[in-house]
Amino acid sequence: MRIAVNEQLYDAVPSSTAGTVRDEVKPDADVLIVNGFPAEPGQRLGDGDRLVLIRRGEVPSADELDALLTARHTPGVHERVKQATVGIAGVGGLGSAAAIALARTGVGRLIIADFDLVEPSNLNRQQYFLDQLGLPKVYALRDTLARINPHVHVTACHLRLTPGNIAEIFGAVDVLVEAFDRADQKAMLAETFTARFPDRPLVAGSGMAGFGPANSITTRRVFGSLYLCGDGETAAAPGIGLMAPRVGIAAHHQANAVLRLLLGEDPAAD
Amino acid sequence: MQLTINGKPTETTAGSTIQNLLDQLRLDSRQVVVECNRAIVPRQRFGEEFLAEGDTLEIVHFVGGG
Incomplete structure (x- = not known):
């Protein structure tokens, strides 16, 4: 045999x-x-x-190395995710954690975009390190991803995403992850991307502040190809900070939704 | 007039625009995405898009944090 x-x-x-x-x-x-x-x-x-x-x-x-890195990947899954391109809009708490999960999963290509620099207040929940303070987040994250899985091709875009450049930067993605912090930016990205690419899945995050129940965070389909991960209502506000556990849960809901979409599964199935 | 919003029947004043509806629902127009009869409505047009009896809307309201 x-x-x-x-x-x-x-x-x-x-x-x-x-x-x-x-x-x-x-x-x-x-x-x-x-x-x-x-x-x-x-x-x-x-x-x-x-x-x-x-x-x-x-x-x-x-x-x-490649064989060993993929040794724990389920055969048949790895070949499919390796062909995929996933975009991540914003690499703060949600985006940095989702990117790491997807790199560990062996997604072939990641396009990450963010204008921001790593600062001390990020370290309570974002996947950066003290020795990366001051670096553009996309470059710091690209370095971290290369340390985890050098076979993932990462395109790092250090810029502010706007209605004018979203289609160009993420035109090649199979799935896009919305991982911004501000609600108006989330809405801007969702409007722009779903209007331009109505059949392309967008996995957005909304409602993961504080230390409320983990089980209130869900993945659901809103309309068309727009999926939402979070509790849908708990905004970051004075007295309701963003904390690593719930942000991480929402980010991994997003990463799992991406994986399921790439494998042809319904991310919102019960 | 009656609309269907996120699957639920909702009453609004005849002649309302999408912006009027968002105001009625106390939603910040900068933080929503509106799909009306399966087409995304650009937010610049919220004040000019008049709703009609029986329109089906999906409204996603985003909250901050990430």
Whole structure:
């Protein structure tokens, strides 16, 4: 039977287990992953299975890196998300967290746009670091994403998004994430993008301030291809700050909605 | 006259514009996206678009934070 071992084709005898192939190919491997899921050495292998063998702590060669980075990706999913282009409008609390989740998921291309610089008040919820203070957020985030997954192609646009440049910057995206802070900017982007690309999904965020219940944050379809993640009503206001947990929950609702859309699933299904 | 807003029947004064309706609903026109009979209405036209009996609207009101 034919299997893939660290993404190389391999002819294995029919009675092979993850352990017997490990002993033949990479005897010092101590992490065995079959079809994206950790396996015991005794697990039987079947035709077409994907086995990834990792030695814990080892720095892999460049050739091996791609296979190892994708070892925990579900086969069939990775190939599809790798072809995708996702736009992220604004890389504050929502956008920086969604970008990291999508890069870890292996989305092939991200287009990120934001005019802002990293400042200390961002660090309570945004995915930046002290040594990035003062940098444009899009460049700081591009560096962070490259440290996580160098195979993601990131286009960083350090500019203010306006009705005049949104179609140009995000014209190539399969899905756009709205991740602005201000309500009027969210509305501006949603109006501009949905009017110009009515069939292209837009995943917006609205209502994630404070420390209210996590379970009040949902993903729902509003109309057409516009989806909304959040509780829909809790605005950031004096006394109701933006905090890492709920902003992170909403951002990951957005990232999961993107993933589901890329895989042809309904993001708002129960 | 009767409209359907976000799936719910809603009464408004005959001759209302979209801006009048937003005022009635106490919604800030800068923070909404309005779809009327399945077409997005640019916000510059909120004051000139008159509503008609039976119009179907979807109104998304965004709140700040992100």
